[in-house]
Amino acid sequence: MFKPWSYQAVSINGKQVVDLRKHVFITLALAAVLIGASIPPLMTGFLSQGGFTTTTTQIPGGAPPTYNLEGLKKFSNYGELAEFLQKASIVNKWYPGPLYGPLIAMREESGGGAGSQPASKTNVQVEGVDEPDIVKTNGELVVVASGNKVFVVSTLEKAVESVIAFETGVRGLFLYKEKLVVLAESYGYYYEGVETVQYLAPPIGAPKLIVHFYNLTNPENPVLLGKVSVTGYMLSSRLLDSYLYLVANTYIHEPIIPYVNEKPVPLETLAAVDQHPDAYAVILVVDLEELAYATYTFLIRSGGWLYMSLSNLYIACEKPLWLAEAYAMVLEAIAEHMPPEQKGEVLNLLNQGLVDRAYEKVNKYLSGLSDNARRRLLDEAVSRVNAEPRRDETTFYVFTVNGLSISLKGSFTIPGLLLDQFAMEEAGEFFITATTEANYTVTADFLPVVYTIYYENQGITESSFKNTTGALYVGWSNTMMGNSVFIVDLNSLSVVGSLRNLAPGERIYSARLIGRIFFLVTFRQVDPLFAIDVSDPGNPSVIGFLEIPGFSEYLHPLSHDRLLGIGVEDGWLKISLFNVTDPVNMSEIFKINLPSTWSQALYDHHAVTVHPERQLVLIPFASYGGGGMSSGALVIKYNSDELRVDAVLQHQSCVRTVYVGGELYTISPGLIKVFSLETYEELLEIPLQG
Template identity: 25%
Template sequence: MDEKKMLERIKKSAEPIDVPESLKPEFMEDILKEKEQKRRKIPLYRAGAAAAAALIALVALWQINHIGMQQEDRPQMEGSTEAAGYTEAAGLEEYVKETGAPEKTDAAADGAGVIPHVSSEEELYLALADMNQAMSRDMGYGALTGDMMKEEGAVPMDSAPAEDAESSMESTAANNGDYSQTNLQEVGVDEGDIVKTDGNYIYALYGSTVRIIKAEGENLEKISEISLPEKDEEVHEMYLDGNVLNLIATGNEASIDEQEEDVYFIDRKSYTRVYTYDIHEKETPKLSGYTEQEGYYKTSRKNGDMLYVFTEYTPIIKDTQESSTIMPRVSGGVMPLEDIYLPEYADQAGYLVIASVDVKQPEKVVDHKAIVSAADRFYVSTENIYGISSHYENGRDYTQILKFSYRDGKIKPAAAGDIRGYLNDTFSMNEHEGYLRVVATDWNNDEELTNLYVLDENLDVYGKIENLAPGESIRSARFLGDIGYFVTFRDTDPLFSVDLSSPKEPKILGELKVTGFSAYLHFYGENKLLGIGNEVDPETGEYKGIKVSMFDISDPSDVKEIDKYVLKDNYHCPGIYNYKAIMINPEKNIFGFECEENYLVFSYDGEKGFVNEFLYELKDKEEFEVYGNGTRGLYIGQTFYLSGSNGIEAFDMERGFEKTGGLTYE
């Protein structure tokens, strides 16, 4: 999405709020442009995201009268490890000497040799207070107390991404029925979404209400619906596994604290709950139990019966340790000190909290860990969890990576690492045979460069290729076994293929230049790679529309673009930023996505190229959310369904997607 459309969406979302003139989007746009001229150049899509994050954070800050502060996209902090130029152990020693921060002690448990445990609550408080003071000095405020801080996401933003690994050429499911499933990043690791199906029923989540719809071809019948016990909670997504339905919701609690006579402050906290429902009887779903952990919801993953939930917890830091609240709570109990870690590079007073829940014992948290250092995005393989955060230091971008091993609900810190450059999304990472492969966009001497790293199990650089594609940035990546593909972009789209069979010595195999760029890649059957992105005029740099490309990868050293399809003057497709909004099954030869005010379904023919099987106009149809991530396409057998906030419509794929039925929610 370009900056103009991003700002238009922000402006619309802020309409119900009486915001001061100085914080309105049109004023903020000018301010951000002025500031941007004084900073380094960054790609347009990053600038737009930064503008959105900054504006939303400022509006929220004004609205709640300094109850909270957005911590994402943080500036450089005086006295932090970034300001001290810390990248190695020697840098840490210098930082400790300059700031007086407490030195880390030896840890006693597994994983703590790399990510140290906290030795005492006093050490934890002092470290948090130092980070808090550093942040407040840089932001121009007095000391930030818990009254001025909020959980990240109190003003929700769409997440991507991405989060953003090894391709799911076909999604996982409880059985192999002919029905669509959530588009996953990693085979064997399930992800939540707002629409699910088991081949007989459709489960649609809109507005914190789940509707269970019996789907028999064109016949659609609402069987029941689920609303949470707490009416003010927001449901983000759900998981479906047989007759178990998990809903992930967030809520907020606030209390007033009298600091001195007639002076009151508001302490606000966010929590995340996993609600588990027994849906054996679809007419009467039953709540089996729930778990709760402090912090605003970031994302989650499911492997087998274990659901792993990631939240960001903001401690309440006051003038004394006794008056502060710095220990997160999980399932009503304070986390023990031995489950809290303090990395040497930590520079912001926010925690990443990871908890695991066995859906067969829905009121029990199996394990939990907290680490002082919030992560922005997550990549989860079948063996490990990777938390990713970015920072800008001494004129360069760095990506910090936290690694946790997990099995049967048990979570163990494993390693921490740091690479140059920033990641486009989590598809820029992939784990294979114990190695983590990462592609990142670096910035040096006012020029963007591409780096590829192969990290070993300790997240040390084992192999690398640096300084690729000068002046271009990463736009997409995908890995399959020993071969990786990534797209960089400036005026044309170089699609690189890389041989990773020797982790010590990765080698570039080929480079294909085509117009535009692919923002999302998906392996499409044997020897083919599908790309969805933007067409761009190579002479002027002008965006021409959405582009769908098919690449022949039978010879990775000589990749060819064999077909393309351009949706002229179309620019906004939620699936580019949220891959779960793409419906795709290469074996069935079908993929679909929302674009602007339409939903489109394609197939691919070796002779005809891309075939547009279905185009449905969403404009002026209240049942679908235009410009949102709320429209989902799915199929059961030969019936295709479009699910929106106000209903579901059915189409017969064997009769040219003829509309055959529908259901409107009351």
């Protein structure tokens, strides 16, 4: 990896491009492979919250923690950390962006505590591991995040009991017993007047996550118990038992340090776990019973997805191929064909990280060749580079969790990029994941360059052109796409079984592990549903294959032998019922096609509510047709043999549904509607105002 040259606009055959020929900087950052150590808590307790009318409880600090950083890359002072980050930031700023960028998406949810009557829980991936969402209920209350406000609604009084306003937007909520957790995120925060450390700047402009904790014993007057602020974008968060786990990413574009509660994280809590990090990951853990917290700070690659089981937390960091890598390899390959003295100079410059000077020497050499000789040399260099396959990768960092304690178990890397969190599942002592792989080859061309020179002549801007011999331009070319399933032994963190090149030319659209069967949907023209037996981790095998029109974006188990698919056929919403009693001979036994209809459930599984006792699936929808648009919630009745639309509940801009006892609540950013679950009659409306 290396820092690219600075760039300027030039013209090639009349088109504006970027001149990549100047000022390449040194790039390698050295670090140990960091596995198997733990970082104890940063601090305990919350800061008191000034400026609020509610009462804040000051939590006393605990005993000073001890820190065991053995085996991890440590920093003796902030200057050493700044030097490490300077090299890393040079790498990360090399070029405007990757050819095949990382996936950036988040899906978050939350569940509810026990209320006085049966109530829905948020649809989560792992039973017992809650996720944040914008709506949640415990049966007695329905809490809704809308913009920068949180509305606390009584299901008994059918009224808004209180409104909590924030200066920033609310990202998600949790309810735990009488406590409400609000996750707010502020963008472009400037950290003015905060404590600073030598050599390292505050993360100016980076987001700040603020986690607020309220007591809702009296819903009319929520009591602020405290808050914790953490630098970074929220990757995601989870609630396991009474412990909240939150992961925040801060990208490293220059030597900076993240902040917790307006103070730089201390060195004794910080370690590097990657050779070439491009982000800080701050893991915040909060004990919601004792209101004590701990933070851990790791230098890693920026995370793309988070998965959590009952004992482990995984951060999946995608490493797409960067164009910088292509230039480095092509320059080295060309040097092998240059005269010995020039070859030695170029290789020496590359070894020092002085790629700008190496590029200029190679470019000068190429300029002196005839067109035919230059083309032959580039073809030979490209052939040399492409002899070894190149592909995207995903690195998984595995953390063992035990209350406030977190320890880094290690990491492993596999080819390809993830679709979403459902492409990751822990099964006993093994971890199963599915990726879409794209293989790349390098291309290289020597193109003529025309500089456009602008000047003023008696107040009139004119231009002229300056021709140069040409310049070397390198790129990646996508040659193949396939899908793979990998099974990793969590004791050794090594791949023990895999299936490669499933459905070549397609990509994964959905995945779900149910018992010993890993279901996988890919798509190009039809919907292949794979049933993969993972009972023998060393030898996973496709035992069933079903090909139907359309594709499923989300898979949900309704029972041990029935699978619900929510997806698309002919461009519109499709809901399928699959019989998976015998995975070898799966079948789509029923489907509902809804023309001109779309649902948020296609990309956010939190929008799906299942009522197993009544055998109902509830999803928001928007329908376009007849010169207008309608939206609301679909009530879908299911049994072992069929699906049917039981009701279409009209509610403009509906985003969520929950049920409490015999009532169904449909929720939009400004309104709650209450329906009878028996008759689907609309009972009343609760405006979300204040």
